[in-house]
Amino acid sequence: MDLTIDAMWLFLAIFLITAIIIKVANARVTSDPGCTRSPPPMLNIIALLKLLPTLCTKGPEVTMTYLYNKFGSVFTISFLWKRISFLVGPEVSGLFFQGSESEVSQGNTFEFTVPMFGLENGFAVDYSTRIQEIHFFIDALRPSQLRSHVDPMLREVEMMLLTLLSLKRATLSPYVIVNIKQSMYSGKSVYISYRSTTIMKSTQLQDYFAKWGEEGVVDLKDELNQILMLISSQCLLGNEVREKLFGEIYTLFSGIEGGVNLVSFMLPYFPVPANHRRDKARIRLIEIVYDIMRSRKTCGRVEQDVLQKLMDSRYKDGHRTTEAAVAGMIIALIFAGKHTSSIVSTWTGACLLTHTKFLDVVVEEQREIMRKYKDKIDYNVLSKMETLHSSIKEAGRMHPATLGLIRQTQKNITVRTKEGTEYGIPKGDTLVNLVMLTSKLSHIYKDPEVYDPYRFRPGREEDKVGGKFSYAIFGGGSHVCPGEAYAFLQIKIIWSHLLRNFELKLTSPFPKTDWSKFMLEPKGKVLVNYKRRHLESN
Template sequence: MDLTISALWMALALFFITTVLTKIANGRITYDPVCTLPPPPEVRGIALLRLLPTLCTKGPEATMHDLYNKFGSIFTVSFIWKRITFLVGREASVIFFQGLESEVAQGDINEFTVPMFGQEIGFAVDYNTRMEQTRFLVESLRPAQLRSYVDPMLQEVEKYFAKWGEEGVVDLKHEFEELLMLISSRCLVGKEVREKMFGQFCKLFHEIEEGVNFASFMFPYIPIPVNRRRDRARIKLTEILSEVVRSRKSFKRVEEDVLQRFIDSTYKDGRATTIEEVSGMILALIFAGKHTSATTSTWTGACLLSHENFLDAALEEQKCIIGKYNDKIDYRILSEMGTLHNCIKEAARMHPALPTLVRQVKKNIIVRGKEGNEYAIPKGNILVNLVMVNGMLPHIYKDPEVFDPDRFRPVREEDKAGGKFSYTSFGGGRHACGGEAYAYMQIKIIFSHMLRNFELKLISSFPKPDWTKFMPEPKGKLMVSYKRFQLPSN
């Protein structure tokens, strides 16, 4: 029953998405009369209705796999008068990840984020300004800056787990969400918010998160209660962050956090960032990072605790690191945790936090699939990169249904052997996730501490993806029993 409900929700989601994309499309679709290439195989009408049994019984992921197996790496689903072209595999993904903004764009599709973060950043501003703001984000998360975030992360992790008893049972999914918000408030927003107004900040931010739903995606500005709460929360959060910025400037206080780096950033023309821009960028960064890190952490925990051999390997690695460095952790030591890194990477391959990525075709393009066939994709089509299928391709990954972090070890390195865009769980190309290194770092710090200090056992069933969510996550709770201990160094 749960799977059927989830699948039906996904069907409704597709309906909503195609409806809103029709609203933003640039008129009726016309093929380039000069181009003689055919369009991709198309699913429409009765064939589309035939998908419903698979969707209802197996779910959206299995449905997409079936379509890929039947039609190949490029195919189109027509719904009413809107065409959505799905891309699978590295060959078909090149234009998606490397195409120019004039060819494939993010903008219109992400309009729902504008009332969440304000009119001064992201998809509310022109492309060049958005790219400069992206540069601010990337520069704030470079290795030189990441090193300064290790100690604050460690402090938050140690303080959080100190509240656990000698033994007990917890919902690990909830614990990760709470802890990652604490880390975000400390490393991204700063100690003023973390120490003085964390509870208020979290409550308001949660109201912004609630604004991410199918209705708000369709009509971002419709005055329904959830959107009104979202708008009020953004205004209050902007006021809080504005006060922090003004206080720092008044007292000439400089902190080691991302907020400070945004304050100090300047555009190419020499203009400094405004308080509204800084606030919007911080809210957008927390939103993007919290979801992906919490989801990836939960899947990593579920996978590790379900595979004793890799749990033992991760424990042995921590034991070796303790023996080598005692209890010291820094950026360089974290980089030596290759087994743990690969476990996180493998969980993200099998269960990507963003199972699909979406663009809009701005002018007629040509896409080539693994099979060697070339197709014409017309202006106005929606491009969907099926990340959840990319990571499960058997010609790239041996036994893709098996949790096997060793596939990323030197010599094997299946993702590199497969070629560029074989691994897309963190995006790629022009719009690769700028926070990937930050995400790995905080997740490794969390699991390193847990493995060193707790004996953990999964007592709930392995979760399934919750397709009723706008951004899917592990369904239900991840119940884990723990018993405190200290991992010996030998």
């Protein structure tokens, strides 16, 4: 981990300043005297400071694992007047995930998302409205809807992987229209839009491919990030963005992502450059979504995409979603889906290419599916890719995109450990469910530090045997991620195509986790050597 002592002291200084501001603005939160259960083991500020060297040199996961091993599945850190209670394991997670809003809520934890997505959706609106919006997402991403997204996803993967693996090295800079003969699946010509100041002819592209040949090295993390942005644009926003505005959309979302940082988390409206870029990007993205919606309404055009589903949604009182609400919801959905999927898909590649035993099994599964279904890829065929699915799930277990999920207690609560000890956590505590640690508990997962996709297959199913919330990297209960199935669908389409059409080898060291990022992604470049092939079913 590259965090320095200076950086940690800066963090503590910012935290202290923020705490003082909150202290002045709000009355001090005190524990309800009605909490009669014994409190969890507690660390005070002195004990916390002693852990700083470990935090700086080995990172948050090692630090939290040390505290778990010392204190057990429930412990509290007290910093000034702020109490944070940590939960590890499914046995103490039931109320965290399934408690009512009057018991455990998300509170104002995610206030930093308001300037990212706007004032008429998400955490800018009341709980009842927010829950209805989540149901809009669930309805738009239900399996019957996901089936219609497979073909657009396939087209994007085909076009991107046939071009970006080589086109990335070209000095192209605003729109190139590239005609590629012979789409891998359809056998037809396909077109993609790429930022450039000139139009590249197909013969120029053919010369370019001849120059670079059939093999090379790419940064897998960067390529998957771009592919998933294209998929999100096509499936969630529609053809208008994909065909005309993708370059601008990609840049604007980079501005939104840049606003997810430590300062923005604690002080979302603090006038730093990253927050300024975030605000400008949000304003422009909302304008683009407004233009698309108004164009559809003016022309009477109805599309089969998520944007249209959100436009047509109605709240319980009968009124339609507003333009501002739809724009915010679609931006939030693209951000969440693309970012998490990019992280999980990159870790999937790094894990599979490092563990050739499982890579061979996944490739053989693709051969078997090709024997049965030829080159056909649809929702049903993707559901047959069980080993690939388990490989993705195992990468997510070992490398979740977050250390923990956050809630706030609205009343005194009681949690019971697997040993039977009961602890009382008072009203006002911040709760952090350490899903990263839960996913590596040895009493749930055999050899939890070992990459083993078979642990999720019939006969073992360690996550189910371990009990509800043993696998919670996508959340759980009423706040479970509505896009989980969509994420797996995207990642399976991408990796199915990669494994069928390329021989791949990881050439950089296995990546470490980048703890400097709010969403935990692989650190640095993930360099992969590729060589084109067409996988034979025999």
